[in-house]
Amino acid sequence: MIKRIIQLFLILIAFLLLPSASPSLAKDAQVTALRWTSRNDGDPPFVRIAMDLNKAVHAEAAIDNPGKNFEVILRNTSLGKVATQYDMDPRAMDLVTLSEKDGDTYLDVALTKPQKIDDIRVFALRPDAKMKKPHRLVVDIPVIGAKQTYKKKAAAPSSSASPSSYKKQSYNVSSDAKSVLKGKVICIDPGHGGTDVGAIGHIGGKEVYEKNITLSIALPLRDMLKSAGAKVVMTRETDKDVYGPWADADPELQARCDVANEAHADAFVSIHIDSFSNSSVDGTTAYYNAKSSKDLLLAQMMHQATMNSLSIPDRGVKSNDFYVNVHTAMPSVLMEMGFITNGHRVKMLTSTWGPRGIAQSLFNGLVNYFSAIS
Ligand SMILES: [Zn+2]
Numbered sequence: 001m002i003k004r005i006i007q008l009f010l011i012l013i014a015f016l017l018l019p020s021a022s023p024s025l026a027k028d029a030q031v032t033a034l035r036w037t038s039r040n041d042g043d044p045p046f047v048r049i050a051m052d053l054n055k056a057v058h059a060e061a062a063i064d065n066p067g068k069n070f071e072v073i074l075r076n077t078s079l080g081k082v083a084t085q086y087d088m089d090p091r092a093m094d095l096v097t098l099s100e101k102d103g104d105t106y107l108d109v110a111l112t113k114p115q116k117i118d119d120i121r122v123f124a125l126r127p128d129a130k131m132k133k134p135h136r137l138v139v140d141i142p143v144i145g146a147k148q149t150y151k152k153k154a155a156a157p158s159s160s161a162s163p164s165s166y167k168k169q170s171y172n173v174s175s176d177a178k179s180v181l182k183g184k185v186i187c188i189d190p191g192h193g194g195t196d197v198g199a200i201g202h203i204g205g206k207e208v209y210e211k212n213i214t215l216s217i218a219l220p221l222r223d224m225l226k227s228a229g230a231k232v233v234m235t236r237e238t239d240k241d242v243y244g245p246w247a248d249a250d251p252e253l254q255a256r257c258d259v260a261n262e263a264h265a266d267a268f269v270s271i272h273i274d275s276f277s278n279s280s281v282d283g284t285t286a287y288y289n290a291k292s293s294k295d296l297l298l299a300q301m302m303h304q305a306t307m308n309s310l311s312i313p314d315r316g317v318k319s320n321d322f323y324v325n326v327h328t329a330m331p332s333v334l335m336e337m338g339f340i341t342n343g344h345r346v347k348m349l350t351s352t353w354g355p356r357g358i359a360q361s362l363f364n365g366l367v368n369y370f371s372a373i374s
Contacts, residue, residue: 028054028055028078029053029054029055029056029057029074029076029077029078030053030054030077030078030079030080031051031052031053031074031077031078031079031080031082031098031105032052032053032054032080032082032134033051033052033080033082034049034050034051034052034082034083034086034098035049035050035052036048036049036050036086036088036089036096038088038089038091038143039140044142044143044144044145045091045142045143046092046140046141046142046143047088047089047092047093047140047141047143048138048139048140048141049088049096049107049109049138049139049140049141050136050137050138050139051074051107051136051137051138051139052133052134052135052136053074053077053134053135053136053137054134054135055135056124056135057074057075057076057077057135057137058074058075058076059072059073059074059075059122059137059246060072060073060075061073061117061120061122062117063115063116063117063120066114067111067114067115067116067117068110068111068113068114068115069108069109069110069111070108070109070111070115070117070120070141071106071107071108071109072106072107072122072137072139073104073105073106074104074105074106074107074137075104076103076104077103077104077105078100078103078105079098079099079100079105082098083098084097084098084099085097085098086098089143090112091112091143092111092112092113092141092142092143092144093109093110093111093112093141094110094111094112095109095110096108096109096110107139109139109141111141113144113145115141115142115144119142120139120140120141120142121138121139121140122137122138122139122140122195122245123137123138123194123195123197123245124136124137124138124195124246125137125138125197125200125207126197126200128200128207129277131202131205131207166216166219166220168219168223169220169223170223170226170227171220171223171224171227172227173224173227173228176367176371177228177363177367178228178229180228180367180370180371180374181225181228181229181230181366181367181370182228182229182230183229183230183231184230184231184266184267184370185230185231185233185263185264185265185266186225186230186231186232186233186265186266186267186268186269186366187232187233187234187235187259187260187263187265187267187268187269187328187330188218188221188222188225188232188233188234188235188269188271189218189234189235189236189256189259189260189268189269189270189271189324190211190214190215190217190218190234190235190236190271191210191211191214191270191271191272191273192209192210192211192214192272193211193214193215193236193238193239193240193241193242194211194239194240194241194245195241195245195246196211196241196252197209197210197211198210198211198214198272198273199273199274199275199340199341200275200340201273201275201340201341201346201349202346203346203347203350208340208346208349208350210272210273210275210340211239212239213273213340213349213350213355214271214272214273215236215237215238215239216355217271217337217355217358217359217362218234218237218271218359219237219359220355220356220359220360221269221271221359221362221363222234222237224359224360224363225363225366228363228367230366231263233259233260233263233265234259235255235256235259235260242255242256242259243255249323250323253323253324253327254323254327256270256324257323257324257327257328260328260329260330260332261328261329261330264329264330265328265330266330266331266370267298267330267331267332267333267366267369267370268324268328268330268331268332268333269302269332269333269335269362269366270322270324270325270332270333270334270335271335271337271362272334272335272336272337273336273337273338273339273340273349274336274337274338274339274340274341275339275340275341276339276341277341278341279339279341279342279343280342281339281341281342282312282313282338282339282342282344282345283312283313283314283315283338283339284303284306284307284310284312284313284314284315284335284336284337284338285315285316285317285318285335285336286299286300286302286303286306286316286317286318286333286334286335286336287299287318287319287320287322287325287333287334287335287336288317288318288319288320288325288331288332288333288334289319289320289321289322289325289326289332290319291325291326292330292331294331294373295325295331295332295333296317296319297331297369297372297373298331298332298333298369299317299333300317301365301366301368301369301372302333302335302362302365302366302369303316303317303365304365304368305361305362305364305365305368306335306337306358306361306362306365308361308364309357309360309361309364310357310358310361312337312338312345315336320334322334331369335362337349337358
């Protein structure tokens, strides 16, 4: 066992609240299983530890001062019939233990090399009915100094959804678009991110996360708008939480509104991917809140541009009181760009051309909106 409590100078990274947890502490939560796997498809490679849970829990993560002992504390969580000691990948860790103390469960990882807490990723996955998976808490521990043995295929559909491969670029933009967008401040909000993966889809038995798709649309949209001379403000440009890990919905969404409000943006576009239990459902919806006379117009222009350029079912322009639409001080729209649970759509959303095509349609919508109000 690691002499953790005495030795650790606990650096608390976050008070973790799983997205679907209630603000009260989870009672009767239990770790029902632990799996681990060495993954060579990351750069660097990493060891993924996944704990199955019967419900969402509060968790905290900490590391000691030399960075050799990493710990995740699952509050008010008991340990089910699960092995308590693991010999995992010796490239990353010497020993992993699970223990229960005072009603909390501890995952302790003795690392072979010192690590920084920011490099260890902890995130939650909601239950996934299709894959028959429960609540999960996932810990990804990098294998430091290992050579990447896995080479990404250039056009692999499952990896192209990963925006980490996106390279900043400039686009050819019409002079009309330039004259309309020049100097406009536009805030782009790629939905979800970091500990919040958003909706989950599947390709070939692998999970696909909404947070990666929204970013893979937002990044080319950013560059198209910049190429037209707009000032683009992004709520995030990488796979991260905007407010902080495991935040409740309101502070997380307010942080996104703050980015737009503080930049005095002229328009706010939140990008999301929909999901539904019935996989035949697909289509795009533009949501707005009629807080100003221009919110509906923005939604209509974005929606129309989407229908003009994408072959996607029409689910209309709808009024709603989504947080980001209500709490932004400028005209704003929340675009649901198809269903991740639809087999045809998720292929398009994770292709190399799909997100770019969606970005182009959103770009056209913004050009049409700003030319309509000028
Ligand atoms: Zn979403």
